[in-house]
Amino acid sequence: MVRFHRVSKSFGDLEVLRDINLEIAPSEIVAIIGSSGSGKTTLVRMLMTLEKPTSGTIEVDGELLWHKKENGRLVPADEKHLRKVRSKVGMVFQQFNLFPHMKILRNVTEAPIHVLGLSREEAEQEAISMLEKVGLGDKLDAYPSQLSGGQQQRVAIARALVMHPKVMLFDEVTSALDPELVGEVLQVLKEIAAEGKTTMLIVTHEMDFAREVADRIVFIDGGRILEEGPPEQLFGNPRNQRTREFLSRFRRTI
Amino acid sequence: MLWNWDYALSILPSLLEALQVTIYATIMGFAFALIFGLLLAFGRRSKIRVLSLISGAFVEFIRSTPLLAQLFFIFYALPQLPYVGISLSPLTAGILGLGIHYSTYLSEVYRAGIDAVPRGQWEAAIALNFSKGRTWLNIILPQAIPPIVPVLGNYLIGMFKDTPMLSAVTVVELLLTARIIGTHSFRFIEPFTMVGILFLVLSYISSLGVQWLEYRLNSRT
Numbered sequence: 001m002v003r004f005h006r007v008s009k010s011f012g013d014l015e016v017l018r019d020i021n022l023e024i025a026p027s028e029i030v031a032i033i034g035s036s037g038s039g040k041t042t043l044v045r046m047l048m049t050l051e052k053p054t055s056g057t058i059e060v061d062g063e064l065l066w067h068k069k070e071n072g073r074l075v076p077a078d079e080k081h082l083r084k085v086r087s088k089v090g091m092v093f094q095q096f097n098l099f100p101h102m103k104i105l106r107n108v109t110e111a112p113i114h115v116l117g118l119s120r121e122e123a124e125q126e127a128i129s130m131l132e133k134v135g136l137g138d139k140l141d142a143y144p145s146q147l148s149g150g151q152q153q154r155v156a157i158a159r160a161l162v163m164h165p166k167v168m169l170f171d172e173v174t175s176a177l178d179p180e181l182v183g184e185v186l187q188v189l190k191e192i193a194a195e196g197k198t199t200m201l202i203v204t205h206e207m208d209f210a211r212e213v214a215d216r217i218v219f220i221d222g223g224r225i226l227e228e229g230p231p232e233q234l235f236g237n238p239r240n241q242r243t244r245e246f247l248s249r250f251r252r253t254i
Numbered sequence: 255m256l257w258n259w260d261y262a263l264s265i266l267p268s269l270l271e272a273l274q275v276t277i278y279a280t281i282m283g284f285a286f287a288l289i290f291g292l293l294l295a296f297g298r299r300s301k302i303r304v305l306s307l308i309s310g311a312f313v314e315f316i317r318s319t320p321l322l323a324q325l326f327f328i329f330y331a332l333p334q335l336p337y338v339g340i341s342l343s344p345l346t347a348g349i350l351g352l353g354i355h356y357s358t359y360l361s362e363v364y365r366a367g368i369d370a371v372p373r374g375q376w377e378a379a380i381a382l383n384f385s386k387g388r389t390w391l392n393i394i395l396p397q398a399i400p401p402i403v404p405v406l407g408n409y410l411i412g413m414f415k416d417t418p419m420l421s422a423v424t425v426v427e428l429l430l431t432a433r434i435i436g437t438h439s440f441r442f443i444e445p446f447t448m449v450g451i452l453f454l455v456l457s458y459i460s461s462l463g464v465q466w467l468e469y470r471l472n473s474r475t
Contacts, residue, residue: 048377049380086383093378095374097374097375110392111383114388114392115388160381
């Protein structure tokens with residue numbers, strides 16, 4: 001479903017990701033862990049077309065994301081191509097990024113109406129059932145500023161889901177939340193995961209959560225994938241010295 | 255007698271008629287400035303380097319030359335230019351001059367408003383696959399404009415007070431009318447005082463309007 005091939009990314013002289021190769025199968029759930037500044041957020045941001053890779057290719061659902069083929073050669077993608085492939089990807093952000101000038105219902109219907117071309121009735125019907133699913137059916141007429149962080153993040157998840165992306169990216173979606181609100185958001189993620197319809201790429205610091213929902217854990221350190229494997233193996237018996245250090249440091253801070 | 259009520263009343267209709275010209279010039283000039291200023295702000299942000307350089311240079315040039323010189327150029331010099339030269343009526347030239355002049359200031363105000371929209375809003379728009387046009391129209395501008403409404407309002411009132419400059423290109427607006435009336439009757443106290451009062455009243459009403467608009471926009475969120 002997703003394929004990173006020899007992807008590198010530099011910001012000026014700073015190389016944040018180096019020679020990343022990663023394949024994700026349809027409906028697989030992959031958790032990406034690693035310390036701050038390791039490059040894990042940049043990895044998902046490239047998949048959302050928010051950052052452009054310096055080199056390498058990314059494929060989504062069989063199509064190149066940042067490039068297209070012209071006469072057998074790879075050329076940089078134009079906006080039209082980006083929009084086409086981007087429609088297969090959805091993302092939830094650390095800072096929610098809801099539209100503050102729209103009520104909750106409109107936050108969720110805006111893109112289906114103006115991007116997918118749904119009628120207002122269709123869009124509202126689906127938005128309401130999605131908001132009910134994340135437990136916010138009673139907040140349709142509220143503005144984002146009237147909601148708690150956990151509620152805002154659940155709206156953001158609903159807003160991304162109604163676009164029916166094949167791949168959902170979650171970028172540290174609980175990091176900006178008060179501790180007591182983390183659970184409600186993780187619960188929603190678990191429900192989406194349990195449905196098994198969506199491929200999920202989850203950047204997280206919640207190790208217990210990653211262990212519970214992910215099919216595979218990817219550990220990134222210093223811009224490289226150092227280790228990957230099933231949760232039991234990576235958490236239970238990490239092969240790499242750096243993975244062990246990271247995990248033990250994590251247990252200590254918690 | 256220093257102030258003659260009968261005389262004041264007798265000239266009021268002429269002044270009110272001239273006031274219509276002043277108001278018309280302000281509204282048309284400001285509408286032009288609102289639209290052209292936004293285009294200039296877009297131009298400066300454009301990824302096409304030539305466009306952003308031209309927009310930037312235009313804004314700098316207009317802002318550092320006097321409005322009066324610009325009005326003279328549009329009215330007297332423009333018709334003499336080869337190929338592009340067109341003759342404009344005094345009022346059209348005046349509206350165009352005011353509009354262009356103020357659009358450069360408004361473009362900076364827009365820019366501040368647009369820059370204040372958090373980056374996350376742009377990213378959310380990309381993640382939801384909005385087109386560029388939709389992103390501007392539905393997400394960025396509705397957040398960028400409400401905070402700058404008070405500043406835009408101040409420029410509206412500033413432009414209103416600059417309309418007497420149009421008399422330099424023979425637009426018979428409020429102040430020029432008052433001067434003509436005064437010259438004919440040798441009484442200047444009433445006409446000029448009434449001009450002052452009319453400007454004061456309208457500026458005050460406009461500022462109340464701006465306050466109301468500001469309140470409306472901010473109570474939405």
